[in-house]
Amino acid sequence: AFTDDGANAATCYGIVESFSGFTDEYKQQIQLIFEKYFPIEIDPAIPVEEKIPVMHEWHGKAHELMLTQNLRKTDLAACVRDCPNLVVRDGAWEVFRLAKDLGMPMVVFSAGLGNVIREVLDQQLPAELQEWSQEHVHIVSNMLLWTDEGKLAGFSEPLIHVFNKNLQEASANLREALKDRDHVILAGDSMGDLSMADGLDAKVVVKFGWLNSNVEGNLDRYRAAFDYITTSDGTMHGLVDFLKQLRKQ
Template identity: 35%
Template structure:
């Protein structure tokens, strides 16, 4: 199967890095041959589907940013920032294994959720906070999402952030959450007054953001997913590399792994070791869009 010339040319741009271009092109060719029916997209949200930096080079928010920058929620922002200062060094500690980090991550997320619940934030307030937030879709991400919906290609959106922020944000940006999207994230529970009273289990943190957290209620969706042999994975961290675990159901699935490295830095060799394609310092969805256009 021929890969369109435009896709080959796009992958030859200076900011597109590949350790093994032949392997990446072989995967793409197989996916082009399989078409839309065989395709599944698995994506992270924060700084993958959303921008990491705005046009001025300012850092865009992740979903938790909505709570960190909300003076109307009292001292919640200060609490979350203090937790971040304590736990972030643990998340990135090169001398600890993932197994050693997990209890700390569970503790961090639990404390964050407890602080959000204690703030008593109401759904309508949350909607306003999201509307005025500095969360931004990547350039052409809306186009990509609408293309996937039209082509009936399912997209699993994983996030260790707050899922309600994502669903509100997508509804505000796109008019509604795409019908082909399955959001797996930390979803809020609301009381009779529509204030947040808790979070649904299981807790989804940096290191379990994959198919192992799928609940029994979602199994039907996953049985359909597992018929699809070609997976495109989009992420922006080393932790995102394993989001396809549990989605592939132990079959031979070809996953094309695409990373956004949001700043040119020392992590490039690590990203190249895990990902087929690394897109450096580019706040658009142009490369994934061109590849998916060729497949569908």
């Protein structure tokens, strides 16, 4: 997603990386790392099997650098609250509201940081959805790990990156929540997101795709892979309309 002035919105990692308590040297180094690896992630000419070790290298360097900054668990609220480029795509909370109305569990699958996603939900999700979210919104992501004193100690394993999102190793709790759910609505903004339902015994998977960058170069691939496509950082209104139609049935 993008901000109103056209800048890239912050990723989960970016939300933490923008923390005012981090040094300027850290922020310069992490930006250089991003500028090196992100173009590789989105380059359609590079085969996925070549990208995977690069994603591990990218995360490894980013994690190592973050561990130098003395981040504390109590800092996460400020990271989210003060991030200047945090953008929630227009229509997102309506998707949550409709999922609640329809009795649908939600899985937020991210190559980012699950702690940050939960903090964003805690701060920005409408109040009437908060209790429902705690039980029915399942976050599958990398997690920040803390010492008993609340200092960043490391990152969960195995690494979840943009090209290995699937439910083959889903937890017992998540499998129970998704039991007997054989119709899936998959929504993502990367070709890597297409595998997110793998591991479920799904009869139908309806795929919504958001094509945010290099639209001309990627459009044919997205058209072949997704059932519905939104380009140029569009809203989630297409998915909202789809869910409203389901509610009428």
